[in-house]
Amino acid sequence: MHFFFPCILPNSIETSMQPRRLLWAIALAALLMHAHAIAQTTSAKMQQPKNSSPAKLGTVDFQITCAPGVRADFNRGVALLHSFWHDRAFEAFENVASSDPDCAIAYWGEAMTHFHQLLASPTAEDIQAGAAELAQADRALETSHREASYINALHRFFDGYRADDYLPHATAYSDAMATVAKNYPEDLEAQIFYPLALLASAPPNDLQLANLRKAFAILNPLFRGHPNHPGIAHYVIHACDNPQMAHDGLNAARHYAQIAPQVPHALHMPSHIFARLGLWQDDIASNLASKAAAEAAGLHHGAENRLHTMEFLEYAYLQTGRFDEAKPIVAEAATIQPMDVDPRYPNMWAAVEARYPRCRLSKRKIGSWASICNLSPTQALPAS
Amino acid sequence: MGEHLQPIANAGSSSQLATLLAHAEAAAHLRDQKSVAVVLQQLETLTSKESRANDSAAPIEIRAWVAFTHGDLKDAVALLKPLAERQAKIGKGEVEIPAREMLADMLLQRGKPAEALEQYRQSLSSDPNRFNALLDAIEAAKQ
Numbered sequence: 049m050h051f052f053f054p055c056i057l058p059n060s061i062e063t064s065m066q067p068r069r070l071l072w073a074i075a076l077a078a079l080l081m082h083a084h085a086i087a088q089t090t091s092a093k094m095q096q097p098k099n100s101s102p103a104k105l106g107t108v109d110f111q112i113t114c115a116p117g118v119r120a121d122f123n124r125g126v127a128l129l130h131s132f133w134h135d136r137a138f139e140a141f142e143n144v145a146s147s148d149p150d151c152a153i154a155y156w157g158e159a160m161t162h163f164h165q166l167l168a169s170p171t172a173e174d175i176q177a178g179a180a181e182l183a184q185a186d187r188a189l190e191t192s193h194r195e196a197s198y199i200n201a202l203h204r205f206f207d208g209y210r211a212d213d214y215l216p217h218a219t220a221y222s223d224a225m226a227t228v229a230k231n232y233p234e235d236l237e238a239q240i241f242y243p244l245a246l247l248a249s250a251p252p253n254d255l256q257l258a259n260l261r262k263a264f265a266i267l268n269p270l271f272r273g274h275p276n277h278p279g280i281a282h283y284v285i286h287a288c289d290n291p292q293m294a295h296d297g298l299n300a301a302r303h304y305a306q307i308a309p310q311v312p313h314a315l316h317m318p319s320h321i322f323a324r325l326g327l328w329q330d331d332i333a334s335n336l337a338s339k340a341a342a343e344a345a346g347l348h349h350g351a352e353n354r355l356h357t358m359e360f361l362e363y364a365y366l367q368t369g370r371f372d373e374a375k376p377i378v379a380e381a382a383t384i385q386p387m388d389v390d391p392r393y394p395n396m397w398a399a400v401e402a403r404y405p406r407c408r409l410s411k412r413k414i415g416s417w418a419s420i421c422n423l424s425p426t427q428a429l430p431a432s
Numbered sequence: 433m434g435e436h437l438q439p440i441a442n443a444g445s446s447s448q449l450a451t452l453l454a455h456a457e458a459a460a461h462l463r464d465q466k467s468v469a470v471v472l473q474q475l476e477t478l479t480s481k482e483s484r485a486n487d488s489a490a491p492i493e494i495r496a497w498v499a500f501t502h503g504d505l506k507d508a509v510a511l512l513k514p515l516a517e518r519q520a521k522i523g524k525g526e527v528e529i530p531a532r533e534m535l536a537d538m539l540l541q542r543g544k545p546a547e548a549l550e551q552y553r554q555s556l557s558s559d560p561n562r563f564n565a566l567l568d569a570i571e572a573a574k575q
Contacts, residue, residue: 199544254522255518255521255522256521257521257522290521290522290523291519291520291521291522291523291558291559292521320526323526324523324559324561325560325561326559326560326561327561328561358526358528360527363527366563367561367562367563368563369563425481
């Protein structure tokens with residue numbers, strides 16, 4: 049199962065021609081043998097969830113001051129929030145609010161589902177909904193200083209938000225969450241929502257990855273003590289989704305899917321680390337499981353989840369020489385209708401590019417440059 | 433399959449760019465100057481309508497393939513190198529081809545196998561186990 053290609057090429061490769069050739073021949077042989085081996089093992093890993101409602105979402109214990117009867121629903125909402133299943137999280141928080149309308153933190157939960165950090169930026173409708181929910185939170189009577197500080201922090205994001213304002217508002221929220229985490233060091237959830245805020249406010253051009261490293265430094269020590277918490281494992285993966293830190297995320301990637309085994313994002317997200325590390329067999333297994341979960345009857349996932357797993361599958365199949373399995377993915381992506389994709393995730397809709405054959409990746413088995421790209425060559429293609 | 437590879441008129445800019453990049457790279461391999469001119473025109477139209485499209489790697493890569501096709505290897509390398517260095521730190525897009533691998537492909541095609549091999553080595557260190565990088569590194573090592 050664990051198979052490693054040479055991640056870094058041997059130094060001797062640069063020394064002489066003959067050993068260099070030999071090493072590459074070995075690497076290629078290993079690659080092709082590996083492709084054959086995983087073709088036989090991956091299908092056994094696919095599991096179709098049988099229940100219509102996900103039961104296993106990990107362990108979350110967010111202390112609240114509201115009626116004792118709403119705690120289970122509230123924790124369920126937070127667990128769903130940590131695995132980015134925002135529609136379902138909203139339903140859970142709505143249940144809390146309808147059972148206990150004075151529960152201020154329930155409206156905070158609803159508003160958090162409209163923030164959807166690390167996914168597409170909120171739409172104007174999301175901002176309007178989030179602001180209205182925070183106003184309800186402000187009016188509700190049952191709250192504590194600690195809960196009020198979560199609500200006030202989220203105000204920093206929603207208040208006065210205009211389109212393209214994402215980064216300054218996400219940074220203001222992150223700064224406020226830093227204070228919450230500092231003021232309540234015993235509050236595990238504050239120590240988790242703060243690093244999430246750091247990830248969501250990471251400046252896109254920071255080559256030093258300061259926010260990501262800071263988030264990892266907070267989360268990783270917590271992972272050992274709370275191995276079944278959905279947020280910790282999840283956000284470690286997001287923090288490490290880059291070439292500099294990918295190795296540090298492998299442990300979390302190997303655990304997160306088991307924490308929430310019916311949640312498509314929890315099944316898919318580990319594959320970001322597997323893909324960074326070139327662990328294609330794990331990448332494929334992860335996305336087949338996620339795709340099956342996203343197709344499960346009764347769970348009502350948007351097609352964006354399927355599309356996203358399909359582009360990963362296409363890519364990983366091509367990396368392992370499984371060209372015959374990559375091809376049907378392209379055809380399948382073309383059958384997905386725009387109306388089935390959640391319009392709040394336009395970035396995921398762009399994943400439909402999977403319907404296009406990837407010229408560079410597939411040229412050797414699928415066709416020549418000319419036939420793939422529908423261009424009229426002015427000169428004969430040299431054999432490659 | 434070729435007839436499907438056209439940008440969808442109403443698709444988002446990232447889907448359009450993926451297709452244009454494929455066209456640019458294919459045209460470059462075919463040494464088809466006419467086609468890269470068409471791709472460049474389509475790119476300019478797209479980015480003038482939607483300036484955000486310029487934020488991704490694809491427009492830089494498309495321009496590099498255009499330069500390469502015109503015989504300007506130096507210009508192509510100058511475009512791709514900063515992108516490759518940035519990607520080594522923060523990562524390439526999740527299902528994209530690494531810019532450094534494209535750089536290596538260009539060097540190999542222009543008869544510079546030793547330089548290409550070094551670029552493949554670096555590319556495989558930040559994006560390990562990529563099928564084409566391994567295969568083309570073998571090519572470079574043989575030459």
